Amino acid sequence: MGILIASALVIIGVPYQAQAASPTLSISVSALQVGSRGTITATLRHIPSGHSATIAVTGPAGTTCANTRWASPGVAVTSCTVVPRLAGGYTVSAKATRFYSGRVVGTQTTSLRVTAKPAPPVLTIASSLKVNTTGTITATLKNVPAGQSVRIVPSGPSPMSCGTTKWVATGVARTTCTFLPRGAGGYPVTAVATRYYGGRAVGTHTTSSRVAALGVTAVVPTVVRRGEATTLRFTVGGPLWSPGAVLRIAPGVAGAVGCPAELLVRLSPDRTASASCRVTPQPARRLTVAPDLWAGKNRIPGMSVTVKITDAPLLEAATASTLWGQESETLWELAKGMTAGSHDAASTGFDIIIHARHEGWDSPTVAELVQHLLDVRKPDGGWGIENAWDAFGDGTTNPESTTYTVSTAGHAGPALLGAWQNKLVTDEDLRLAVDSLLNTPRVNVPGGICVAYSNSGKDLPCVPNVNLGAGAWLKQVREVTGWSIPLLDDVVAQITAADRYLFNPTTGYWGYSDLPSQLGKPQDAPHQGYTLQSVLVLEPEFGKSATLQFLSNPWWDQPTGGTLRDFGNGLSQVAFADCQGAALSPSVLEAFSAIKETTADQMTKFLALQGTLYGFRALGACFQGETW
Numbered sequence: 195m196g197i198l199i200a201s202a203l204v205i206i207g208v209p210y211q212a213q214a215a216s217p218t219l220s221i222s223v224s225a226l227q228v229g230s231r232g233t234i235t236a237t238l239r240h241i242p243s244g245h246s247a248t249i250a251v252t253g254p255a256g257t258t259c260a261n262t263r264w265a266s267p268g269v270a271v272t273s274c275t276v277v278p279r280l281a282g283g284y285t286v287s288a289k290a291t292r293f294y295s296g297r298v299v300g301t302q303t304t305s306l307r308v309t310a311k312p313a314p315p316v317l318t319i320a321s322s323l324k325v326n327t328t329g330t331i332t333a334t335l336k337n338v339p340a341g342q343s344v345r346i347v348p349s350g351p352s353p354m355s356c357g358t359t360k361w362v363a364t365g366v367a368r369t370t371c372t373f374l375p376r377g378a379g380g381y382p383v384t385a386v387a388t389r390y391y392g393g394r395a396v397g398t399h400t401t402s403s404r405v406a407a408l409g410v411t412a413v414v415p416t417v418v419r420r421g422e423a424t425t426l427r428f429t430v431g432g433p434l435w436s437p438g439a440v441l442r443i444a445p446g447v448a449g450a451v452g453c454p455a456e457l458l459v460r461l462s463p464d465r466t467a468s469a470s471c472r473v474t475p476q477p478a479r480r481l482t483v484a485p486d487l488w489a490g491k492n493r494i495p496g497m498s499v500t501v502k503i504t505d506a507p508l509l510e511a512a513t514a515s516t517l518w519g520q521e522s523e524t525l526w527e528l529a530k531g532m533t534a535g536s537h538d539a540a541s542t543g544f545d546i547i548i549h550a551r552h553e554g555w556d557s558p559t560v561a562e563l564v565q566h567l568l569d570v571r572k573p574d575g576g577w578g579i580e581n582a583w584d585a586f587g588d589g590t591t592n593p594e595s596t597t598y599t600v601s602t603a604g605h606a607g608p609a610l611l612g613a614w615q616n617k618l619v620t621d622e623d624l625r626l627a628v629d630s631l632l633n634t635p636r637v638n639v640p641g642g643i644c645v646a647y648s649n650s651g652k653d654l655p656c657v658p659n660v661n662l663g664a665g666a667w668l669k670q671v672r673e674v675t676g677w678s679i680p681l682l683d684d685v686v687a688q689i690t691a692a693d694r695y696l697f698n699p700t701t702g703y704w705g706y707s708d709l710p711s712q713l714g715k716p717q718d719a720p721h722q723g724y725t726l727q728s729v730l731v732l733e734p735e736f737g738k739s740a741t742l743q744f745l746s747n748p749w750w751d752q753p754t755g756g757t758l759r760d761f762g763n764g765l766s767q768v769a770f771a772d773c774q775g776a777a778l779s780p781s782v783l784e785a786f787s788a789i790k791e792t793t794a795d796q797m798t799k800f801l802a803l804q805g806t807l808y809g810f811r812a813l814g815a816c817f818q819g820e821t822w
Contacts, residue, residue, distance in 0.1 A: 216240060217292065217302055228278050228279065229277065229279075234273075234275075236304075237249075238270045238271075241270060247270040247291065249271070250288065250291075251272055251286070252286070252288075253287075254310070255279070258276075259272055260273050260274070270290070282310060286306045287304070287306075288303065288304055289302070290302045290303075313337040315387070317334070317400070318333070319402075325377065325378045325408065325431070325497065330371065330372055332371070333371075335368075337365055339391075340365070344359055345388050346387045347386050348371050348383060348384070351373060354383075355373070357369060357370050367387070375407035378408070378410050379407060379431050380405065382402065384401070386398065386399070404466070406464060406466050410429070410430050410496040415501070418503055419475065419507065420477055420505060421506045422475065424474075426471055428469045429468050430468065430487060431465065431466055432465050435489060437462060437464075438461060439489070440459070440461075441459055441460075441489050442457070443485055443486070445485050446498075448484075449476060450478075452471065452474050453473045454471065457471065476503075477748070477750040478503055479503065482498060483499045484497075503751070506780040515818075517783050518813040518817070519809075521783070525805040526802070526806040529799050532799035534800070535800070536579045536581050539571075539578070539579070539606050541800045541803050544800070546564055546609035546612070547609050547807055548806055548807055555616035563609075564613045572596070576601065576627055576634075577597065578594075578597050578648070586647075592650045599631065599634055599646065599648065599649075600660045603631060603660075604663040607667040610627055611667070611670060614674075632681050632682065637656060642691035644656035644661045644689075644695070645664045655708055658693075658695060659725040659728070661689055662689065662728035665693075666728035668682055669686045669731055672686065696713075698716065701716055702744050703744075703753055705717060706718070719756050719760045720760055721764075723764035726744060726767070727768060741771045741772070745775060748782075759785070759789050759791070761785040762786040763808070770811050770812045770815035770822060
């Protein structure tokens with residue numbers, strides 16, 4: 195083995211005088227073990243006064259020595275350190291040289307035989323892990339004595355898959371496991387190594403460690419509600435950096451506010467860290483958290499996490515009732531100060547129902563409104579609008595005298611039927627409206643028939659909300675009057691049979707029409723609400739299911755576009771069908787309240803009265819025991 199001679203520093207002593215004892219050189223060595231640091235000390239005692247001394251030490255390869263120093267008067271010491279590489283015997287030698295006035299006046303030598311013991315077996319755990327990437331975890335037992343066999347059994351995160359124990363070098367055994375970490379941070383791992391000799395267990399070693407997976411992971415609650423503060427948590431693994439290193443997290447939050455653009459974390463002794471921030475979800479379909487981990491200019495992208503943003507907690511019934519009442523009254527006051535414009539019949543029909551609810555059907559105002567409704571009928575006994583109109587924008591303009599199916603069945607029809615029940619109109623008045631619808635052109639569609647948009651003979655594309663509205667009103671007339679009218683039952687049956695035409699069960703929406711340009715597209719929320727009102731009458735079980743599907747999503751998570759006012763119009767139309775849900779929903783009331791905020795150039799009496807009617811219906815049906 196190699197020999198290292200320490201460099202020596204000459205030490206000057208006190209003036210020369212006779213010494214009673216002769217200088218003696220000795221060596222002391224700490225217990226030596228392979229792989230561990232030991233010490234060698236060479237000491238020269240009884241150095242005459244005035245002498246200087248150097249002590250050179252030789253030992254196992256890798257021995258390093260300090261300069262000779264005085265330990266006390268007449269005593270010089272050289273200290274060395276050594277890390278034995280191999281077990282076995284070593285000779286350690288020391289030579290001391292004394293000087294007086296620059297001349298060598300004496301030397302002493304000595305040596306000592308020492309033994310370095312083998313290092314004890316040591317079990318360690320190491321890893322190379324990165325989030326969403328299959329990595330390795332190893333358990334290694336070093337310094338296994340010759341002739342022994344080893345079995346190492348690691349245990350840790352699931353699903354960790356481990357192979358058999360193998361020799362990787364002389365006296366070194368290892369078991370390698372694979373693991374796919376889904377999240378950053380630390381994972382506890384334990385390993386048990388058993389040594390065998392002659393088939394018998396002669397030693398067991400156990401160790402545990404927390405291994406770090408490189409990356410950053412966001413932990414997002416499974417349920418987040420709009421406007422309700424929630425905590426986002428981040429776990430970090432930084433095995434590439436030292437404990438105490440400061441890393442940056444860019445949270446990457448969309449759909450909520452409140453989290454800073456950057457979070458600083460300091461790695462713990464196991465090279466992991468955590469951070470959190472509070473956010474308030476906004477009216478967006480999804481809350482998305484896509485974090486990045488930064489160390490200087492090094493970016494490690496984390497996996498994006500997305501959850502649906504649901505409505506805020508339901509309101510108390512008393513609170514919701516008050517809000518429905520206030521918003522409806524506000525819209526009615528707006529309507530009272532406006533003129534009907536081109537939708538005179540529609541506005542009058544809504545006005546009749548609202549006044550009848552507040553004042554009773556025997557109110558003079560109701561009677562005047564009913565008479566006005568009769569006065570604005572079209573020649574065939576139905577209703578329309580007060581101007582010429584190209585309904586489909588195809589260049590075919592209908593004259594002002596045109597009867598529109600939705601005007602008769604959806605706008606004027608409910609008021610007319612109520613007036614008939616309260617003897618404000620004659621059988622003939624009601625029958626004329628029924629015949630108008632029965633005489634409107636019909637087209638065949640999959641499953642049944644579709645009543646045309648108008649009686650012009652040109653507006654033949656099928657519009658489900660119009661068709662189903664006609665069928666629902668005709669059915670109600672049949673049920674209320676008990677009349678037996680040729681064609682009515684057959685038409686209602688065939689319309690009902692086609693109620694799924696253009697319905698998309700995935701979105702829960704109907705298409706607006708079967709024009710090629712609109713196929714596959716959901717209609718707007720106001721027409722969706724009217725469609726559902728009608729299906730609730732025609733096929734109650736299907737209608738209820740489709741209505742709850744529509745109401746289950748807040749306005750920001752609907753599959754169609756539109757303004758907040760549009761969603762308020764659509765959702766409020768059928769809120770009465772879900773008194774324990776939609777009628778108490780903050781988002782439904784938020785959208786409903788937006789109707790009154792419509793700009794002056796877009797607000798109409800028709801729109802204000804629509805909202806008024808829908809609001810009072812939800813209020814009455816859900817909170818005041820009324821039947822609608």
